Amino acid sequence: MGRIGLVVSDLVLSFMWIWAGVLVNILVHGVLGFSRKDATGEIVRYLFSIISMFVFAFLQKVSKGGLYNPLTALASGVSGGFGHFIFTVVVRIPVEVIGSILAVKHVIHVFPEIGKGPKLNVAIHHGALTEGILTFFIVMLSMGLTRKIPGSFFMKTWIGSLAKLTLHILGSDLTGGCMNPAAVMGWAYARGEHITKEHLLVYWLGPVKATLLAVWFFNAVFKPLTEEQEKPKAKSE
Numbered sequence: 230m231g232r233i234g235l236v237v238s239d240l241v242l243s244f245m246w247i248w249a250g251v252l253v254n255i256l257v258h259g260v261l262g263f264s265r266k267d268a269t270g271e272i273v274r275y276l277f278s279i280i281s282m283f284v285f286a287f288l289q290k291v292s293k294g295g296l297y298n299p300l301t302a303l304a305s306g307v308s309g310g311f312g313h314f315i316f317t318v319v320v321r322i323p324v325e326v327i328g329s330i331l332a333v334k335h336v337i338h339v340f341p342e343i344g345k346g347p348k349l350n351v352a353i354h355h356g357a358l359t360e361g362i363l364t365f366f367i368v369m370l371s372m373g374l375t376r377k378i379p380g381s382f383f384m385k386t387w388i389g390s391l392a393k394l395t396l397h398i399l400g401s402d403l404t405g406g407c408m409n410p411a412a413v414m415g416w417a418y419a420r421g422e423h424i425t426k427e428h429l430l431v432y433w434l435g436p437v438k439a440t441l442l443a444v445w446f447f448n449a450v451f452k453p454l455t456e457e458q459e460k461p462k463a464k465s466e
Contacts, residue, residue, distance in 0.1 A: 232316065236324050238295025239302070242288060243328025243411055244335075246297040249285070250412075251336050251343060253277045275394055282390040290382065298409045299325050300440045304368050307444045322411075329415030337419055346416025347405025353427055356404045357435035363396045364408050364436040368443035376451065410436055 253274060257263050263270025289295050296302045299322040306317030336343055349356045370392050374385045393408070400406030407413050413432040417423040 232320075234292070235294055236320060238292035239297065239321050239324045240328040242285065242292070242295045242297040243325040244332040245288075246285065246409075247329055247332035247336060247412060247415055249281045250278075251340070253281060255340070275398075278394060279390045282393065283386050286382070286386040286389075296321070297325060297328070297411070299411050300364055300368065300408065300436055301371070303437065303440050304372065304444050307441060308448070325411040326414050329411040330418045331415075333415035333419045345420055347407050347413055347432075349404055349427055349431055351403050353430055356427075356431040359400050359403045359435075360408065360431055361435035361439035363400050363406060364439040365443045367393060367396055367408055368440050369447055372444070372447045404431060407432060408436060 257270055257274040257277060258265060261270075261273065263273060285297065296305075302317050302321045302325065306314040306321075309317075333346070351359070371389060374389060378384055396408065397406035400408075405413070410433050413428070414423055417425075417428045417432075422428055
């Protein structure tokens with residue numbers, strides 16, 4: 230039941246993550262009436278985005294490991310055993326993609342006027358490098374937070390949320406600053422662009438390679454925890 234529960238959680242959280250981003254935009258620009266070019270509106274949107282990330286961090290904790298981002302799942306899968314890796318690649322990541330695709334289809338059905346998702350504004354290789362660099366840093370940070378402050382939910386979520394938001398802002402004008410292939414896949418599938426060279430290189434190959442590099446680099450630089458160190462970590466969580 231453990232793995233089935235994880236798969237269901239991944240599907241639900243992936244679906245909810247797409248909707249959360251859409252609802253934040255509707256709330257800020259539709260309900261509150263801020264212009265997309267208004268700096269105050271952008272600040273308000275960022276605040277709601279941080280609140281959203283706290284909510285999803287709590288849902289991940291409640292679901293005991295449910296995820297909505299294939300890169301997070303991949304980093305966890307690579308760090309685990311071979312069976313865990315295969316389960317992640319063959320089951321969890323496809324389920325997260327399916328959840329995102331279903332969510333985008335539902336969003337477009339309910340709000341046909343909604344935008345079409347992230348857009349690449351630079352050359353393909355420049356975009357792949359951008360998404361790769363952003364992904365590398367966020368994966369390194371996530372692994373570092375898990376290692377250094379394993380039991381502090383608020384502190385980990387606060388630092389992680391600010392880091393994700395900062396990296397998103399840095400990459401937003403270039404690639405959308407997504408760092409989530411499943412979410413991008415949902416919108417690309419709706420546009421019929423999910424198998425294009427642009428989509429696969431920029432939003433899949435670049436981030437996946439960066440995730441693998443980050444996990445390898447982190448494990449090479451920082452020694453694995455000993456059994457004595459793992460025990461207090463398990464208790465704190």
